[in-house]
Amino acid sequence: MAEAAHDSHHPHAGGPSHAKVLLREPLVLNNRSYSWVTDRICGIVENPQPKGWWFIIVPCVALVAVMAFCFTYLVSTGVGVWGPNHPVAWGWDITNFVFWIGIGHAGTLISAILYLTRQKWRTAVNRAAEAMTIFAVMCAGLFPALHVGRVWMAWFLAPIPNSNAIWQNFKSPLLWDVFAVSTYFSVSVVFWFLGLVPDLATLRDRCKPGIRKIAYGLFALGWRGGNRQWRHYEIAYGLLAALSTPLVLSVHTVVSFDFATSVVPGWHTTIFPPYFVAGAIFGGFAMVLTLMIPVRKIYGLQDLFTMKHIDNMAKIILLTGTIVGYAYLMELFIAWYSGSLYEFDAFKWRILFGPYTLYYYAMFFCNVIAPQVFWWKKMRENLLVVMIVCMFVNAGMWYERFVIICTTLARDALPGAWDMYHPSWVEIWTFIGTFGFFMMLFLLFLRFLPVIAIAEIKGVLPEADPHYDPSKTKGDNIVPAPVYEGDRHETPAPASAPLPSGAAPA
C-alpha cells in the first residue's frame, strides 16, 4: 500500500490489487471528510491568527507607509527623485511593473486554463493564486500610474470624451497596456469573486450573528447552494474561465509589445511575446509556491495542498524556465545572425563587458540554471530546495526585466548620449514597499477569506463521486497518506483533527 502511494506513476511498484495500482494519487490525502475540509479551511478565518501572522503583517503595514511616503514624495517633487536620466528614461519603475504583472500571471492560468483543461489538482491552489494575481496586479498598476511626470493628468490615458476632442493614440503599446492590464485586473477580480461566492456562504452560515455575518452574507449574494444556483454558477464560472484564458496570454504579450514594437536595439525583437508569457508563468508559479509552502505548513493544509501539487508546479517551473533559457540563447543567436551591428552590440554588452553584465549572469543563473534541479524528483520533494529555487526565480525574473530595460537604454544607438542609470533610495524603498503592500493584502486575504476553495475541493473528494459507496471506504479501501512527504504532519484520526493554534473545532 505504502509502496503504491510512494510512486503511483510506476505501475509495477504496485501493491496487491491491480485496481489499486491504477489508482491515481488522491488530491486530498488521508481520506478527509467534507466536514474536516470545511472545518479546517474555515478555521483559519474563524480562529485567531497565529503569532507569525502578526509578526509579518506589522512590518508589512510599516512598509506600506514607506511606500506611500515614497510615492507622495515622488508626485509632490518630481520624477527626478528617482534615478532615470536621459538615455535611461525608465528604470526600476517599469522593471517593477513588468515584474509584478508577470507574477500576476499564474493565478489566472491556474484558475482558467487548468479549469478548462480539467486539471483537477488546481482546486487546492487556485484561490490563493488568484488572490496573489490580483494583489500583484495592484502592485504592478501603481508603477505605470505613478511613474508618469504629471500624475494628475494620467486620466488622459482613459478614453473619456473631452472638450479638446483629443483621443488616445491607439497605436501606442502603452495604451494597449492600459487596456490589457485593466481588463485583466477586472476580469480576474470578477472571476475570483465568483469562485468565492459558495465559500462565502459557508462562512456566513458558520458565523454567529453580527457584522461578520452581515458582511459575508452581503458578499455571498444570497447563495443557498440550490441545484439551480449551482447550475448557473457552473455555467458562469466556465464562461469566465473561457474569457480569462486569452487574457493570460494577452496581458504579458501586450506588456512585451512595449518593448518589441520599439526601435531600440535589444528591445526590437519578435521573440518577446512568447518569451514574456513563458517568463510570466514561470515567475508566477514560483511566487505561488513561495507563498503556499509556508501557508500549508503554518495552517496545516498539507492534506489539501499536497506534495503532488508542489511536484506539478515544480515541473511547470522547469518547463517554463527552460523556455525562457531558450529565449535568452535565441536572442543572442539572432543578434549575431542578424548581422546588425547595433543589435549585436546591445547583446554583446549584455553578456560581456557591458555596464550591467552581472545582472545578466544573475538573471541567467536564477532563471535557467537554478530550476534545472527540478529534473530530479528528490529535489522537487525537498521543500527547502523548492523554496530556494523559487526565491531564485523570483529574483531572477526581476533581473530579467532590469536587464531588458536598463542595459538596453543605457547603450543604444548614439554613444554620445550614453549614460549610466543608478536607482535612488526612493525607488528602492518604493519597490520594497510594494512587497509590504503585497504581503499585507495576502495576509488580510488569509485572515478574512478561505484560502482554499472549499466547495471546489470537495468536488475532488471520493465522496463527490456519484458511485461513491461509503461502506467501501472502510478497511482496505482507506487510502493512507503517501509517505514520501518529508514534512508530513501527524496523521490524526480523520474525525478529530485538531485545528492549528489549538482552537476548538466549530
Added chain:
Amino acid sequence: MKRVWQHPPEPTTGKRYWTSLGQLTGSETSKNLQDREFQDGAEYMKDEEEMETSRRTFLKLMSASTAMAGLGLASCRRPETYLKPYSKMPEWVIPGKILYYATAMPRAGGGTPMVVHTSEGRPTHLQGNKLHADSNGGLDSQAQASVLGLYDPDRARAYSNFGKPSTRDDFFKFLDTKKKELAAAGGKGLAILTDEIVSPTRLRLIGELQKKFPAAKVHRYEAFGPANVRAAYTKAFADGVMPVYHFDKADRVFALDSDFLGLDRVGGQSVGQFMSGRKANTSADPMNRLYAVESNYTITGGMADHRMRVHASQAIKVAAKLAELIGAAMGDAALTAAAASVKTAGYQAGRDDYDIWMKSAAADLVAAKGKSIVIAGSQQPEAVQLLTAAINQALGAFGATIELKQTGVTAAQTGSLADLAKDALAGTVDTLLIVSEADPSFQAPADLKWPAAQDSIKTVIVHSTRHRTATARKASWAVPATHYLEQWGDTRGFEGTYSIVQPMILPLFGGVSDHELLNALLSNEDTPPAKEFSMAPAPMGTVEDPGPGYKLIRDTFAAVVAGSNDDLWNNALRDGFVANTAYPAAAASFNAAPLSALASVPDVAPPSIAAMELTFLPCAKVADGRYINSAWLQEAPDPVSKVTWDNAALISVKTAKDLKVDLQAVDKVNVISVEIGGVVRYYPVIVIPGHADYAVTLTVGYGQRGTGAEGPGRVGQGTGFDVYGLRTSATPYFAAGAKVSLLPSTVTEGLDKWTDHKEITEVWPLGVTQEHHSMYGRALVREGTQEDWKQEADFVMEQGTDGNLHGGRKEKEAENAFTFYKPVGAKKEDGTREPHLNDDLHQWGMVIDLNSCTGCTSCLVACQSENNIPVVGKDQVIRGREMHWIRMDRYFATDLDSDAAGNGRKVENVPFSDDNVWNEDEMDDPSMLVEPVGCQHCEAAPCETVCPVNATVHSPDGLNVMVYNRCIGTRYCANNCPFKARRFNFFDYNKRNPLVEKSIGGLKFNNLYAGPLGDRGDTELGKLQKNPNVTVRMRGVIEKCTYCLQRIEGARIDARSHARKDKSREQGKYDETLEISKQDLRIPANGVKTACQEACPAEAIHFGNILDKESDVVKAKANSRNYELLGYLSVRARTTYLARIKNPNPELIAASPREAKKVGQGSKTRPIALNGHAPAHH
C-alpha cells in the same frame, strides 16, 4: 449697507438744487434717507415676495458655496497668474512680436556686432550682425550668453563705500572733490586700469584725461589678451600695428598653438572665413588645408587636416624648424639666420616622422605662398610671434592673406598691470580707478603681490558690472557699471569698423557706463544729482534726455564719421555700424632686426614625468572668470572635455597611465596635485586623448572665492578650482617644472589660503555630459578625404550600415526608406497626401555640415536663449539630466582598417570586448569629430507611435511637434527616440532653482529635492529674459527641438499678411481684388532661420523648406556628402548630415605611414575605437 455717505458741503452761494420738499426744508427723515448709501429697500430685490430667494440670501449662498468650493478644490487648481494689459500701448510694441535693434558687444581686441531681439522692451536673444564687415551673423557662445548677464541678480547693483552701502550722489560728491584735488596736483598719484576693450570714446576720454592729468598713468590688463602680438608687431613693424587675418583668402593655414577657431579671438569672423575655404559642394571644389600644432586638444586641432602634439613651450622650436625650411625654400637669408639662432637641437616632438611632417608642411606652405597663413597663438611669447611674422613675411602673406592695420592702440600709451603693482608698492599711486571686468585680486600673477599693492593705494574705485569680486570687496568705492545692453557706447571691430552700442533697456539697477564715469572725472563741473524716475531705479536716458552717455558717443561719432549728421547717425543706429571706417592699412614694412633677439631665448627642455609643463588657457565657459555667474555658460559643456560647472586638469592618456589615474572613472574622477614654485593646487583630472604628454592644461577663471553676490555670484560660487595662483608674470601662459602627482588622500590642510572648499577628496564629482568617446564602429560621423570623395562620389553611402546595402545611393536610400505600409507623405492617386504631411507649400528640413562644424557649442547656448531652456545644475548633469535641446557629441577617432597605414601595426579589435584595447598610438594621437544632435524630425517618428496620449504628433509641414499640455510624461518617446534627442523635465527646473541648498530640519537638500518645501518661483529678473513666444515648460513633460516653431509660425503669418502687398508691389499698384494663389502664401526661400543656424559662425547649419528648390537646404541635401544618421532605421529623418571632408597633404601621407593611418584615406567603415573609459562593472 450702513455706510454713511458723506455729502460734500452745500455751497452757500449760487444756485441750489433740491429733490424734495423734505430736503429743501432740511427735515430729519429726509436727512437720514439721504445719508444712507442705499435707500431703504434697495437691499431687497424687486418683487421680493415673488422670489424664492432675496438678494441677501442669494449672496449668502453664493459666498458660502464659493468658500466651500475654495476649501475643497483650491489645492487642486493651477496657480493663477495674470496678464496685465497696457493701459497705454507704447508705439511699436506688439506682444509676441520681436523687435530687432543693432548694437555691439565691446570685447577685448574687437567688439562683436550684434542684433538684439527685444520683446516688450526686454532684450531676450542675441544674434550676430551680418551686415557688419567683421561678422557673418554667427555668434560665439560667450557673446550669446551675455544677454543672461544683463539679468544676473548678483551683478553690481549698488554703490558701496568700503563695503558699506552708499548712493550715487555720495560717490559723485566724493569724485567731484577728488578730481579737483587731482587736477590741482596735475594728476599725480592717479592711475587708471582698463581692459583691452577698443572703444573710440573711451580712447578719446582717456586721451583727454591724460591731457588734463598729465602725471596720471593709464594701465591696461587682460588676463588673456593680444599683448604679446602687439609687442611683437610693434617691434617688427610699428607701434599700433596689428595683423588682421583673412582666412578666406588662405589656401594653407598653419596654426601654431593657436585656437583661432575657438577661444583665441583674432578676428570677428575667423571661423566663417576659414570655413568659406572648406565649403565642399563637389569633390572638385578646392579646399584649404589646416595644419595644427598644439599642446591641448582644441576645436582648431579637431578641424585640422594634420595635427601634431607639441608642448606649448616647444612651439618655438617648431616655429624655428618651419622658419628654417621656409627660409631655405624661399632663399630668405634673414629667416634662415633667425631660425638657426633658436636652440632646437635634437627636437623631434616625440615622433619618428617629425622631419617628414615639418618638411611636407613647409613645402605645402611655400607652394601656396601668398595664399598661406602661419598663425601663432596669442599666448605664445614675443619670440614666437616675431618668428611667425618673419615666416609670413617670407611667404608673402602680409598684404595678401594678412592685412597690417594701424589700430592706433599703441603699446606706448599704456603701462601694464606689473607696472601698476610696482608703482603702488612704491607708494606713488594714490588713487586707482579700475574700469574693467578683470579682477586683479584674483587674476593677477602671484609675483605681483597685487593684494598688497591694492592695500597700499588710498583710494581704489572699481567700476564693473560684475558681482563683488575680490578686488571690489576691498575697494574704497565699488561703482555699479551698466551692462552693454543698457548703455550708450561704441566699439571697433578687429578690422576697425566703427560700431555703436545702443541701450536696449533702461539700466535695471542704475549704474553708470564707463564713458560716463570717465567723463565725470574729466568734467570740470560737478556731477548733477540723480534724477528720480518713477519706474527705473536711476535714470540713464530717455528720449527727451538721452543722458550724458549719448552725448559722448555723438561727439566721438562726429569725430570718426566725416560729415556727420543726424541721417548718418540714424543710419548707424539702424545698421549698428558705420561702413568704411576700418583701420587704415599700416604703412610700415617688416623690420628683421628684432629677430636677433631670438638667440637669447633660453632653451626649454621638453617636460618629463618629474617636471611637467603647465599650460594656462582661458575657459570656453567662463573665459578669464568674468562669466563665472552665467548659468548657461557654466552648463554648456566644454567643447573638448565636455566638463560642465568646473574646470579640470587635462592630461594625455600616457600621462594618466604614468600617474596611475583611473581611466575608467566617469562621474567621480581622480584628483591630482600640481605644485610649481612652492604653490600647490589640486584639480580633478580629465584624460584627453591627443593631449601632449607630461603637460597639464588648466583653464582659468574658476575657483573664485566668496558666496553669492559677495563673491562670484550664486551661480558661480563653489565651482571649479583656482589656477591663477600658479601663474607668475614670467610664466603667464605656460610654465615648466611642475610636480604633478595623484592625490593619495583627502586634503584639508592649507586649503583656506586659496579655496572655499573645506576638503578636497581624492576623487571629485564632475558633471561631464559625454562619457563615451568612441563611435564603436558605427559610422555616425562620416568622413573621408577629398581623394576618397573623388574616387567615389557617394562614399558616404559606403560607410556603416549603409555600406552593407546593395546598389548606388538611390537604391540604398530607397531601401533605408522601405516600409511595408504606404509611404508616409507620399502622394496618393488623387494627388492628395497623407494628412500629416499634406502641406504642399512647406516641408521643413535641416542639413548640418560636419565639414564646417567645429563643435564650439554656440548653437547650444543660442537654443537655450531662444527656447527658454532651463539649467539643471552640476548635480543633475552628473545624473545625466541636462536639458539642452541640441547636444554636441564629440568622438575621438583612429582608423582601423586603412590599408594605407601599412605600418605593420594592427589595431586589435578584440571580439566581445567593450572597446578596442588601449593601443598607445591610437589613444595618444587620435583625430576628433563632432556632431550636433537635436530632434531629427523623422517623417516616421518612432516617438509619435508610442505616445499613449497623442502628445507628440506630426504637423502637416513635417515637424515632429510636442504638445506640452497634453504630455503626461510617460517618457516612452524618449526611450524610443534613436537619437536620444528628447529631454524630460525631471523637476520644475524652470521654477525651482537647482543651485540653492535648502535646509529642512537640519538636513541639507538640493532645492530640487526639497519638493514642496523647497523654494519656488523664478526671479522677476530671470523671467525678463524669457522668450514670450515659447512656452516655459513645467515639470513632468518631455521637451525637445522644435526647429524653432515660433519662428516658422511668425514667418508664416508674415507671408500670409504680406502676400497681397508683395504681389501688388510686383504689379506696381495696390489692388484689393488681386487673386492670391496658394503659392503666394509660401514663405520666401530661406525666410526662416532657426536659432542654432543663426548662431553658427561656421554656417554649418542649413534650414529651410525642402519643397522650395531655391532654398539652401535643398541645395545642401543635393550634395553627395549628404547622409542620414541611423538611416537604416527607416525613420526618414528631416535633419541630415554632410560628411566631413579632410584635405590631407598627399606628400605627407605618402611619406608618413603614421599620418596616413590617422587620415585613413580609403577607409570604408571607419570604425572608430576610442573610449575614455570602460564601463564600471556592477
